[in-house]
Amino acid sequence: MSVEPPEYYFRIRENGAVVFHVNTENRQRRIDMDQIAVVNVNKQEIKPHGSRELSAEDLAAIEAWMEKRIALLKARTLDDIHSAVDHLNKTTQWAQSKASDEESAEITDTLLMTMNDLRTVLVRKKADQVMKAQAKSDS
Template sequence: MTGDLPEYYFRIRDNGALVFRLDTGNRQRRIEMEQIAAVNVRSGEVKPQGGRALTEADRAEIDRWIADRKALLEAREVDDILRTVDHMNLTTQWAQSQASADDLEMVTDALLLAMHDLRTVLVRKKADRLLKDA
């Protein structure tokens, strides 16, 4: 297993990751993880850890990871929205064919308010795009 390990490991956390340099070149052939930095994906901020300076290779790998992570999160965000559309359709089918009166009483106001809010934002954004294009 140790021959296939990358040089760096990124432990995902809210808004970023902790960056570790991996080392298997010790006598016990154990995997040692040395934390070298903390990364904030939103701001792009990289904080070296333990009073060390990052090498150019460290920084290049961290920058590559940040770019890849941002692209992944953007793709997931769009996928989440498309799943929401599917879920809305399933909710419609549930309300029409399976929901009891008590079930509907429990969810109707919350759904109507959320749908109204979403519709208002979508209509306003669509109008802004149409005016901009005109």
């Protein structure tokens, strides 16, 4: 039983991927990968490799991959934030019940500055949300 490789392969890299067209149509049935594009998910750019022109099928496959990748990265970011909340709670418990005076002194200033920075950003964003909601209800 043989499993056919996918038509496209996306080599993940910082901010996107290098896109290859996968070809097994040769005598040895070896997998040949031909680079066709570079994708930047942050800028949502697709740059053909060299002088290649991408077909409508190529573009559709790349755009579908980009959409899935962006959704995955957003989900991972939210998961990271939820994990950070868990870590903050564990840190609070550690500081209250287990931290020695030396350990507490080592992290207190840095942690307080970080938490102050986070609080400032969150309060500002919350105020903006309230103002926008209020402006909508006034109009």
